[in-house]
Amino acid sequence: MSDSKPANRDYNPCFLVPCFNHGDTIADVIRSLTAFSYPVLLVDDGSNQRTKAALAQVATQQHVSLITLDTNQGKGGAVMAGLRQAKALGFTHAIQIDSDGQHDLESLPSLIEASQAQPAALISGKPVYDSSVPKSRLYGRYVTHFWVWVETLSFDIKDSMCGFRAYPVDQTVHVLDKVRVGSRMDFDIEILVRMYWQDCDIQFVDTRVMYPEGGISHFDALWDNVKISKMHTKLFFGMLPRIPTLIARHFRRTEPVVTASHSEGNPTMPTTTSTHWSTQKERGTVLGINILLWIYKLLGRRAFNLILPLVTGYYHLTNHRARHASEQYLQQLTSYADSRGLTLPNNLTSQQHLLSFGHTMLDKLAAWKGDFSLDNLTIHGQEQFQPLIDNKQGVLLLGSHLGNIELCRALSRRYSHIKINALVFTEHAERFNAVMKAVNPNSELNLIQVSHMGPDTAILLQQKIEQGEWVVIVGDRTSTSKEQRCVWADFLDKPAPFPQGPFMLASVLKAPVYLMFGLRDDNQATPHFNVYFEHFSDKIALPRSTRQTALESVVQRYAARLEHYAMLAPLQWYNFFNFWTLSKDHDEEH
Numbered sequence: 001m002s003d004s005k006p007a008n009r010d011y012n013p014c015f016l017v018p019c020f021n022h023g024d025t026i027a028d029v030i031r032s033l034t035a036f037s038y039p040v041l042l043v044d045d046g047s048n049q050r051t052k053a054a055l056a057q058v059a060t061q062q063h064v065s066l067i068t069l070d071t072n073q074g075k076g077g078a079v080m081a082g083l084r085q086a087k088a089l090g091f092t093h094a095i096q097i098d099s100d101g102q103h104d105l106e107s108l109p110s111l112i113e114a115s116q117a118q119p120a121a122l123i124s125g126k127p128v129y130d131s132s133v134p135k136s137r138l139y140g141r142y143v144t145h146f147w148v149w150v151e152t153l154s155f156d157i158k159d160s161m162c163g164f165r166a167y168p169v170d171q172t173v174h175v176l177d178k179v180r181v182g183s184r185m186d187f188d189i190e191i192l193v194r195m196y197w198q199d200c201d202i203q204f205v206d207t208r209v210m211y212p213e214g215g216i217s218h219f220d221a222l223w224d225n226v227k228i229s230k231m232h233t234k235l236f237f238g239m240l241p242r243i244p245t246l247i248a249r250h251f252r253r254t255e256p257v258v259t260a261s262h263s264e265g266n267p268t269m270p271t272t273t274s275t276h277w278s279t280q281k282e283r284g285t286v287l288g289i290n291i292l293l294w295i296y297k298l299l300g301r302r303a304f305n306l307i308l309p310l311v312t313g314y315y316h317l318t319n320h321r322a323r324h325a326s327e328q329y330l331q332q333l334t335s336y337a338d339s340r341g342l343t344l345p346n347n348l349t350s351q352q353h354l355l356s357f358g359h360t361m362l363d364k365l366a367a368w369k370g371d372f373s374l375d376n377l378t379i380h381g382q383e384q385f386q387p388l389i390d391n392k393q394g395v396l397l398l399g400s401h402l403g404n405i406e407l408c409r410a411l412s413r414r415y416s417h418i419k420i421n422a423l424v425f426t427e428h429a430e431r432f433n434a435v436m437k438a439v440n441p442n443s444e445l446n447l448i449q450v451s452h453m454g455p456d457t458a459i460l461l462q463q464k465i466e467q468g469e470w471v472v473i474v475g476d477r478t479s480t481s482k483e484q485r486c487v488w489a490d491f492l493d494k495p496a497p498f499p500q501g502p503f504m505l506a507s508v509l510k511a512p513v514y515l516m517f518g519l520r521d522d523n524q525a526t527p528h529f530n531v532y533f534e535h536f537s538d539k540i541a542l543p544r545s546t547r548q549t550a551l552e553s554v555v556q557r558y559a560a561r562l563e564h565y566a567m568l569a570p571l572q573w574y575n576f577f578n579f580w581t582l583s584k585d586h587d588e589e590h
Contacts, residue, residue: 011116013093013166014086015040018078022099023051029097030058032105036112038095040064043082046072075163076187080176087173092119094172098163107164107207114205115166122172122195125164125207144189144228151235152196153246158204160189171200186231193235197242199249243307244314301362301527308358316351322576326350329579333570336492336563344570356522356571360404363520363527367406372527377407377518381533384514389418394465396511397472398502398536400562401575405472407518407529419469421461423448458508465511472516475502475558476575486582487551489559492566496580498555506540513537515561519569532565 015033017040019026026042033040044055046069059066067085069078079096086094093115097105107125114123148160172191175181175198181190196202239246299307316323327350337344366372379385388395399405405422448460461471476498486497506513515534520527536558542550566573 011093011119012091013038013095013112013115014089014091016043016079016082016086016094016096016167017041017099018043018045018075018082018096019047019051019055019099020045020072020075020078021047021051023047023054026051026054026099027058029099030061030064033097034063036108037063039091041082041085041089041094042066043078044068045075045078046070074184074187076181076185076191077183079187080181080183083167083169083172083176087169091169094167094169096163096165096167102209107205110205111164111166111207114203118201118203120168120171121201121203122168122192123166123203123205124159124192125162125209126159126204127162127209128206144232147232147236148189148193151193151232151239153239153243154196154249157192157196157202160192162207162209163188164207168200171195171198174198182227182231184227186227189228190231190235197238197246240307241310244311247311247315301366304362305359308362309355312354312358313351316354322354323350325576325578326353329353329573329575330570332492332494332580333566337567339493342567344567348570353571357574357576360520360572360574363404363529364406366527367404372407372529376527377529377531378521379531379533381535384535385533388512388514392417392468394468394511395470396465396506396509396513397470397516398475398506398513398558399472399516400474400476400565401573402476402562402565403517403519403569403572404529405474405516405518407531419464419467421448421464421469421471423457423461423471423473458505461505462509465509471509471511473502473505475499475555476562476579487555489552489556491559491579492563494580496559497582498559500551500555503540503551503554503558504542506537507542510539513540515558517565519565519572534561536561 015036015038017026017029019042030040030042040063042055042059042064044052044066047055055066058064065085067081069081073081082096083094095108095112095115097108111123111125115121144160145157148157149155172195175191175194179194181187181194192202330348330350330353334344334348336342363372387393464471485500487500487503488495489498490496491498513536515532515536517532517534519530519532521530537554540554542554
């Protein structure tokens, strides 16, 4: 291994090696570190006499300092003692190496390089096991992984039990000074969770881990598991009041900056430095959704409703973009209502708007799980809905981001012979299909990812319509790659860009078109929804000679119906971006 001394003069690390009765391996471990020319803090955690003799011999080396604990404190206690000594000696980072020789130090240069590049982060090894790993230890780690993901509401911590780490000393000791952390095998897990809670970034490098034959393990299968279980219970309840902060952390990473600049083609339209809504990275995975569902099942809806105001309140304070977009929408809505003498509810605030969004996200979880049936729905337009069911008629449903389109799932539970296909403009349709099948194998809602409305998409959907399937597409967001191909229509008394794709597609398919809006009834004690099913057109015709005029007329009719239903449930409109603009990423053609 080559010398990896850092060029960064502010990076002043040491090695931290806790040792308890590993006298046979400690000399080899220390010898393997000499190529790096960093000082070594060796912690004797109350070892037996044979190991003490080996430690004393190693400590004669100039770069090794021995810290002796009179009684065994446990692995965590030894690491904490070493960290405090590292701080007292002025080291900025402590690179923890276990003394049993399990870690393949070929990964050490990568660990050090990552720590140099991100000095404020905690860098940890992510074990890559060979066949020597005991299966009980391997499977036990997955249980801990699950709980750590719950306790952080994140998948950022890839592994929480590996003792191969680079700690930023000041940040770590600050956490140790604030709270009592477990001193034995629970330390490695707890310190990572608590560091994450303190907004420390945690990164990982792959590290080969071996279990040598005859190796000494200090893991007590009974008492250490008891301590770890007790620790997870404590961390879970510690997570609950931190939910707003933990959720907000995800948004702080990607929150774009909104500017007040003006586009050349339309000086009344502000632009934004944000990327298009559909290019933002999706974080949902099968496991992630299952964790949220697990919390929902554990706490129940009533407890979740108590937590939601804390979560959304914090989000309202910290997410300028969502708050600003909400205020824009509510201001436009109020102006529209005033101009027509319409009455709106009294609680139209951006905070209540975000709280309504939180309730709808909970509704989506319940819908995914299959908790809603027709008993939770009142279908308005049943006289139009039922003949389509009876005749197995394929139709195109135009939805929106008003209310909860997930209620299609409740319909599919009753009408199981209906196959519903939803078009989405993200790259994650396959993942969400897996989510739905994992959460509810009986789900009949299929997601189809599209980036543009091309002939291949039209042919696929035409086949589904002919087979009597339903196709759902939202009509109130522009597409990923052709944002400029929009149709401007008045929405709440202000020109807004609507996508032309859904309406062009309807014309090509020559299928009956219906509107569907699923709105929560907030006056009900138990979850209840009004589903509005409305005929829009037997067939949308866009003659070549008058295509643009006809298209504008169709889109304006859709916008008018969207206005109508927005007035019925004004807080259930969830387009949290400036709906009346285009982003600066695409030219406007208005």
